[in-house]
Amino acid sequence: MPPATPQLGLINTIQSIVGVDIDCFASYPVVDGQGTNGGYCGLAVKPIAPNMLKNCAQHPGVRLPISGIGGIENWRDAVEHILLGASSVQICTAAMQFGFGIIRELLSGLEEYMVEKNFHTIYDSVGKALPNVRHWEDLNMKYQVKAHIHEGKYIGCQLCYTACEDGAHQAIRLQPGSRVPAIIEDNCVGCNICSLVCPVENCITVDRRDDGTQHQTWKERTAAGTIPTEFNDERAGGRHHWVPAPAALGKERHKTLPGTAWALGPL
Ligand SMILES: Cc1cc2nc3c(=O)[nH]c(=O)nc-3n(C[C@H](O)[C@H](O)[C@H](O)COP(=O)(O)O)c2cc1C
Ligand code: SF4
Ligand code: SF4
Structure with a gap:
């Protein structure tokens, strides 16, 4: 890829407050009696960054190569980003924490993985998991x-x-x-x-436990009109639990009692 090709890089740090000084009533780090938010990164954002990467990589409007960033510490983390659509990866926190030496381990692990999977270039693996990450x-x-x-x-x-x-x-x-x-x-x-x-x-x-012969999705059940409207489970609270219609979800808070539905009003 020519060096001038534009790319999308994600993620940056995620705004965070890691704690509050409960004596002087300000968020850490306290600067002359006051605080501000910090940026969450490293291992803590490892589950968040790949999901955002996947969202971008699957979005039809995103037509740029993506550089995956966020929580990458080793070759496996890098591979996961690549399989979710990153054609390059970047490391910040882990390099600060463990030093640039981690790149050697990362490269040898990545090479071994590519040989094992018979990938000849990185592009053989870019986005390979995307078709299997579904709603x-x-x-x-x-x-x-x-x-x-x-x-x-x-x-x-x-x-x-x-x-x-x-x-x-x-x-x-x-x-x-x-x-x-x-x-x-x-x-x-x-x-x-x-x-x-x-x-x-x-x-x-x-x-x-299933034998793998049957397949039905929630989407298919919705289209067929076979979504249950009651949940009959004696141990989990009795028969005739009321299940709210999908349209009502998110608009009202419900309390379910056996045989009764209580709308608690808007949140
Ligand atoms: C100390 C520190 C300084 C950073 N400075 C910048 C910056 O100046 N510009 C930027 O775009 N991102 C900056 N970042 C965000 C990183 O580039 C990276 O996107 C983020 O930390 C997630 O990757 P990581 O989990 O590998 O750290 C900084 C991160 C850290 C921890
Ligand atoms: S009793 Fe404890 S050790 Fe045994 S299965 Fe449950 S959680 Fe595990
Ligand atoms: S927590 Fe209960 S319902 Fe969930 S897998 Fe374990 S036994 Fe089954």
């Missing part, structure tokens, strides 16, 4: 995964029980006389929260 409405709802607790590994902390009971789908029950919880398969939606809170590696896996 949630396009994902296959027939893809079914369920949590599985591997009994030999557990330490009986029951963090998974609390997470699922209070924060997910009430799909884990405690068993009298045992510290090993059990999955209630009918309730498990495969959200993965239990495995994220479990302190033991691979103690909970979330495994595929």
Whole structure:
């Protein structure tokens, strides 16, 4: 590419306040009694930058090469940016933190990856993941995964029980006389929260259960008019949970009670 070719570079830092001095009542860093916002960057923005990059790379109006920036520390981070549409990458925070030496590791890792995947130039991989990063409405709802607790590994902390009971789908029950919880398969939606809170590696896996023969997306269900209007789950609060129509979402806040819908008014 000729050096003068215009490019889009993203992301820059994200405005942030990392803390407030609770004695002098100003945001950090305090400058003569007052503060201002800072710029979030490095590892903290790693999940944010690739999403913004993907949005730009998929946008039909963006016709410039994109340079991926934000949270890149190693070759794998660089590859992820490239697969999401970056034809070059830039590093700021990691170079400040670890020094320019990280570029050597990054280059050798990148080269090894390209050889393994049979990519001859970087352009063989630019944007390769973009067709597979879709809106949630396009994902296959027939893809079914369920949590599985591997009994030999557990330490009986029951963090998974609390997470699922209070924060997910009430799909884990405690068993009298045992510290090993059990999955209630009918309730498990495969959200993965239990495995994220479990302190033991691979103690909970979330495994595929469907046979791969069926495919239906939320978009297809919407078009077919088969979106459920009630959610009948005895354990999750009783039958006849009311599900708001998509048009109402975001306009009103609803509280669902068995058999009753309460509109709490505009936010
Ligand atoms: C100390 C510091 C100074 C920066 N100065 C600039 C700047 O002058 N102009 C600019 O466009 N971006 C600036 N940035 C943003 C970086 O170029 C980069 O977009 C951002 O930090 C995200 O990349 P990173 O996660 O690799 O740090 C700065 C970032 C840091 C941490
Ligand atoms: S969080 Fe993990 S270790 Fe703790 S009880 Fe659940 S499965 Fe066992
Ligand atoms: S995957 Fe989700 S719903 Fe299933 S047991 Fe774990 S936390 Fe509960």
